[in-house]
Amino acid sequence: MTIQLYCFGESGHSYKAALALELSGLEWEPKYVDFFNGEARSPEYLKINAMGECPAIVDGDLSLSQSGVIIDYITEKTGKFGGKTPEEKREVLRWVLWDNHKLSAQLGPLRFMMNFLPEEKRNPEVIAFLTGRTQAALKTLESALEGKDWLVGDEITAADLSCCSYLFYPEPFGFTRSDWPNIDTWLARIEALPGYKIPYDLMPGSPADRA
Template sequence: MTAQLYCFGESGNSYKAALTMALSGYDWTPRYVDFFGGETRTPEYRALNVMGEAPLLVDGDLVLSQSGAIQYHVVKATGRLGGAPGEEEEVMRWILWDNHKLSSQAGMTRFLMNFLPEEKRPKEVIPFMQGRLKAAYATLDAHLTGRDWIVGRDVTIADTACCGYLYYPEPYGFSRADWPHIDRWLDRLSALPGWKHPYDMMPGSPADRAKA
């Protein structure tokens, strides 16, 4: 049976898992999570995932959450995107850095600036988080200087992790023009066969919700 990825278009964490599956040829289908309607806070969803988050992979008996854990599951299943022998620790270090410093903070900042009503936005939190994110973009841009990919000579799950929130159009303080090495790396990634924009790869987008 085809694996189901519980996901939604606005979720860059879901995109990390979906893009990894798409680029590696893993057999999957999206299952829409109504995050904005509160689905991840329901008892039914919490019974599947105590962390109450998307993405969530359901593949036969396996129920697995955390985008990075799903990425590693896909590497194990397909033998692709894990890096060359000897590169495993470097790949993991960038996955963890992304979870700690990049996607976590970018996802929250984008949410506060775009998906919360104006009057509910914590005004001081946004510039504070943007300052922390600027340090993260600077680290990634410096690392990508003179490199095609984050680790080694080919695309890995380190790349499909760090790009999680960087293709979205909603403003949250990230501009590709400010970071030329990140900009060219995002172009290389989006030129790969199987790449799609998050809103084309997963169901749900601000445009869909505006129509509803």
């Protein structure tokens, strides 16, 4: 059974699930959601995910949403990305929650506002606010990666997959890899994994389609 991932290329949260699926070796295919034309809020899509968000997966009779839940399901099916000990499992959950709260929750709206919102709707004060919170989160991430290859344990986990996602996008959102040496080498380590692909090669839809 091929897992279907409802997603669109620009979605950093979708990329977390897409990258986890690709690196896991499971069979999957992307199903494009036309987010910028409101498809995520359509009655059909709300049947798949009542939260009206991407990503969601359908695996036979099962539908799941929230990237953290999807990666957890991949862990259940493959044993990958979950951490090896109870301590590691807790650390993985801790970083996934931290990412959802402190990193991606800022980066998502910041990148959206700086790149995908019409210029007249971009609010410099909100951009400054989100930039400040993003930089504080990047500082925490940079420190956590000091002297470590992966956030938790000795191989890639959901912690890395969740935190890295937005940082692979090319659009400007106040993040320059070379300013953050630990983050930079960690991202390079992920890029070197067999099967790694950039977001726009893994999922349909990109800013180029709307240019």
